[in-house]
Amino acid sequence: MSLENSERRKFIGASFSAVAAVGGFFSLVAMKKTWDPLPSVKAAGFTTVDLSPLKEGELHQITWRKKPIFILKKTADMKADDNRDVIVDGARYTVCIGLCTHLGCIPSYKSGQFICACHGGIFDISGNAVFGPPPRGLDIPPFKIDGTKLVLGETSPEFEKLVKKA
Amino acid sequence: MANIKKSTSLGDWFDQRLAVKKFWNVMAAEYWIPKNISFLWAMGVILLALFVILFVSGLMLVMYYKPDAKLAFDSVNYTIMQEVEYGWLWRHMHGIAASITFLIIYIHTFTGIYYRSYKNGREMIWVSGILLFIIFSAEAFSGYMLPWGQMSYWAAQVITQLFGGVPIIGDALVEWIRGDYAVSDPTLTRFYMLHVCLLPIVIIAVIAFHFYSLRFPHVNNLDGEEIDFDLEGEKYLSGKVKESKVIPFWPGFLAKDFFYVSIFMIFFFYLVGFNYNFAMDPINFEPANSLKTPTHIYPEWYFLWQYEILRGFFFDIGPLKASDIGLIAFSFAGVSLGLLPWLDRSDVVAPAHKNRGFFIWFWVLLVDMILLSIFGKLPADGSIMGINNTYIGFVLSILYIGLIVVFLPLITILERKGR
Numbered sequence: 019m020s021l022e023n024s025e026r027r028k029f030i031g032a033s034f035s036a037v038a039a040v041g042g043f044f045s046l047v048a049m050k051k052t053w054d055p056l057p058s059v060k061a062a063g064f065t066t067v068d069l070s071p072l073k074e075g076e077l078h079q080i081t082w083r084k085k086p087i088f089i090l091k092k093t094a095d096m097k098a099d100d101n102r103d104v105i106v107d108g109a110r111y112t113v114c115i116g117l118c119t120h121l122g123c124i125p126s127y128k129s130g131q132f133i134c135a136c137h138g139g140i141f142d143i144s145g146n147a148v149f150g151p152p153p154r155g156l157d158i159p160p161f162k163i164d165g166t167k168l169v170l171g172e173t174s175p176e177f178e179k180l181v182k183k184a
Numbered sequence: 185m186a187n188i189k190k191s192t193s194l195g196d197w198f199d200q201r202l203a204v205k206k207f208w209n210v211m212a213a214e215y216w217i218p219k220n221i222s223f224l225w226a227m228g229v230i231l232l233a234l235f236v237i238l239f240v241s242g243l244m245l246v247m248y249y250k251p252d253a254k255l256a257f258d259s260v261n262y263t264i265m266q267e268v269e270y271g272w273l274w275r276h277m278h279g280i281a282a283s284i285t286f287l288i289i290y291i292h293t294f295t296g297i298y299y300r301s302y303k304n305g306r307e308m309i310w311v312s313g314i315l316l317f318i319i320f321s322a323e324a325f326s327g328y329m330l331p332w333g334q335m336s337y338w339a340a341q342v343i344t345q346l347f348g349g350v351p352i353i354g355d356a357l358v359e360w361i362r363g364d365y366a367v368s369d370p371t372l373t374r375f376y377m378l379h380v381c382l383l384p385i386v387i388i389a390v391i392a393f394h395f396y397s398l399r400f401p402h403v404n405n406l407d408g409e410e411i412d413f414d415l416e417g418e419k420y421l422s423g424k425v426k427e428s429k430v431i432p433f434w435p436g437f438l439a440k441d442f443f444y445v446s447i448f449m450i451f452f453f454y455l456v457g458f459n460y461n462f463a464m465d466p467i468n469f470e471p472a473n474s475l476k477t478p479t480h481i482y483p484e485w486y487f488l489w490q491y492e493i494l495r496g497f498f499f500d501i502g503p504l505k506a507s508d509i510g511l512i513a514f515s516f517a518g519v520s521l522g523l524l525p526w527l528d529r530s531d532v533v534a535p536a537h538k539n540r541g542f543f544i545w546f547w548v549l550l551v552d553m554i555l556l557s558i559f560g561k562l563p564a565d566g567s568i569m570g571i572n573n574t575y576i577g578f579v580l581s582i583l584y585i586g587l588i589v590v591f592l593p594l595i596t597i598l599e600r601k602g603r
Contacts, residue, residue: 053360053361054360055360055363055364056363059363059364059370063365081474083364084365086475119507120507121342121346122342122345123342124477135479135565136477136481136564137495137564138574150498151506151510153505153508
């Protein structure tokens, strides 16, 4: 074959590039999706918790999506926080994901505060960041109120309202 | 096809088919090394020896290791440590070699900085070296996670959480990397893939490139003397061995390398046999628990200086949150040394003690990194001599960044103008 026919070679080169680009793009899509959480992982993403047996002022901890969730029924002398409190059946609750918003350690509950030992972040009783490196208050998990029960993993108008304020 | 003749020997048979002689000459027998270099230049071959140890001991471990969140901990701490004959040996060799590799990488790197070997045509050697450091960091981190102990788990939790700092897609990105809402089995298996398959292949490729990048500019020497390697090589080949400023890599310099590798191996196996604990964090002998954080999370010693820079910032500046500033500083620290060839504004290639300013800069940088490492290990809420650790960490972090982006260019511009 002669090399003078470079126009044809250019055309073949361009066609190959086009095919390779399409193939490459779909390979990347497939790889991205392979790394996504599996359906079984996603399906296990809902947890229902009954709030009626909870005692006031005692921290209750459950697990949702393998993350610790703090639930605290506020006593009358604990400061109310309309931006963050979840109100169920007339009682105020602090409901938040128990992972420091800085780097994800679990803060410990000490005398009305959540204190993260690793880098010294402090959150108040409602989960607001009050000191240290955490960029925001403890995250509120998506929830739905169902009587005295709280369904975690599903959003609701109440949740949307809190997210907007917090 | 080349003209293949009847071979005169086995060596000749291969030479006609694979150009073995030519290859050997390029790689070793006529690859020229300056005569005036010291034992510090043996670190490269020691690192290669360590990589081979990591590779072989890793193969032994991977035969019994189970990449499953339920089985991983016991497969390491029971099967490999108790049941497999000499399993403890492979584990300790692997753990110690990983740790010591970073010690030697730091010596290798600081030798390069001291003799300013990153400049004037040697930029690619330098950049590929820093790239190796970064990939080795990823390799070390993904391997640290595999025993699935408490420290492994929380290290993975914290490091993957770092990606949450990426604007807009942060949270989704973290979930995607973990393959779950928290670090769990899918995270373990994908890090296993990275540690035993993808990253080793990339490391081998970059090591090959690192070697290749040396062939044209050749290695620097103790005096920063510019040598015409072709000319000196010809002198050597024509028999003027004494007069020539170079020796061949083989048998000239490799003989010296082997001597230092031998001494190093005695030290290495002393550590493996009698002092393996420093590479084994006691917290990691407790199985991973996603609902309990260790009171104090810290990385292995070789990441401490970067870790301290990550947590060194505790106040917001305008829209930038403290954690974002820390993250930016941390990312910068990771790649900062790769920028040296361009931040050094002088064209002088000479050892640091030939230039007062650079000499001081070098030692301040080294001491700063050691101090950062020390404070990286200390709890953030403690204090030294009445000064809060957070403030000390902040000052040391600012000093590091200042040394790299402000003082280095200043000193080297002065050097250029003063000549």
